[in-house]
Amino acid sequence: MKTSDFYYDLPKELIAQTPVEPRDSSRLMLLDRNTGEIDHKHFYDIIDSLNPGDLLVANDSRVLPARIYGIKDETGARVEFLxxxxxxxxxxxxxxxxxxxxKEGASFTFGDGLLKATVAEVKDDGNRIVDFECDENFFSTLDKIGQMPLPPYITEELKDKERYQTVYSHELGSAAAPTAGLHFTKELMQRIKDKGVNIAYVTLHVGLGTFRPVKVDDVTKHKMHSEHYEIPQETAKLINETKKNGGRVIAVGTTSCRTLESVASFYGEIKPCEGFTDIFIYPGYEFKVLDGLITNFHLPESTLIMLVSAFAGYDNVMNAYKTAVEEKYRFFSFGDAMFIS
Incomplete structure (x- = not known):
């Protein structure tokens, strides 16, 4: 397949700049991957599409406030580190x-002296290896002076840092949010549990490569970035029990999907483990674990729309996106959601 096969025309005004309140009031498109049938709901209605015995698997990674602004010690010139x-x-x-x-050896100061940095190495790809110094805990300091590394298509300032975190985020380490989970409130999650639906967690630290465009014409030639994942023992047990009992395993987001499919592809089963994955899922891939997927609306020609097309069928997805544009759904990180079953 060609990268251009995954292009769709998106009016700029449909790119969501701010999150809706409350979180679960965003719109929800239901897509039946067998029939291609589409229905329009709100995210809080997702509970009606879940059955007792189903399992939601969500990514509990937490976004670092990883964008910091400072000055070069030698000249006072302003700099930005990510x-x-x-x-x-x-x-x-x-x-x-x-x-x-x-340059190598250059030193910088951030947050009026709360954090200092020295460049130890300049890598071949232009990234830097940097040594930081601070009096307090590094992550506490980062929380004080850092800003959320919002995607380049979001130009408005985020007033509340927590709105770029899921309500269940726990493990610090992502450079971007696993955005499908942003729609859940604690109250909705409790109602889902009360219905008899289980919720389990994996960790995949989302890298900035998630925004990297596909620059090759032939999809199969694209090289994915590598990301660290972990599947706890309790999650592996719940997934295997759900499968055994005939329930559905539903991934909350493409990051959870990639974690599960990576482990199943590598080990032939789901088991407690951790490692790095650069799995690239595009049409033709045979899913080993997934029965359902909750996801946002992704960028044209991105690896994420390719993954969704692999799961729901290319024609179904491109039609769903065309419909979403016509119905003026909100797109990307702070946008609306889709549930594919």
Missing amino acids: LLRQITGNRWEALCKPGKKA
Whole structure:
């Protein structure tokens, strides 16, 4: 398949700039992957589409306030660092802008002296390896001075940092939110549990590569970024029991989906484990675990719309997106949701 096969025309005004309140009042498109039939609801109605004995698997990764602004010690020039991943302790891989100011050995100060940094290495891809120093705990300091690394298509300022976190986020480490989960409120999750639907968690730390465009014409030639995942023992047990008892395993978001399918592809089963995955799911892929998927509306020609097309069928998905545009759904991170069953 060609990358251009996954293009659709999206009016700019349909890109959601701010989240709706309350979280579960966003719109929900129901898509039957067998028939292609579409229905329109609100997210709080999702409970009507879930059955006792089903299992929701959500990603509990928490987004780091990883964008920090500071000055170069030598010149006072302004700089922006975006933390990508922790290497060891206070050593991180980061994107630095402007890059020419962040040569090896250069030192910087952030948050009026709360955090200091020295560039230890300039990598071949232009990223920097940076050593940080602070008096307090590094993550506490980051929480004070850092900003959420919102995607480039969101241009409005986020007033409440927690609105780019799921209500169940727990494990710090993502550079972007697993956005399908942003629609859940604690109250809705309790109502879902009360109906007899189980909820389990995996962790996949979302990398900035999730926004990286596909630059090759032939989909199969695209190389995915690698992300760290973990499946706890309790989650593995619940997934296997649900399958055995005839319930559905429903992934909340493409990150949860990729975690489950990575492990099933690698081990031939779901078991407690952790590692790195660069699985790329596109049409033709045979799903080993998933029975349902809750997801947002993704960028044209992205790996995420390719994954959704693999699960629901290419024609069904492209028709659903065309319908979403006609019905003026809100798109991308703070946008509306789709439940594919």
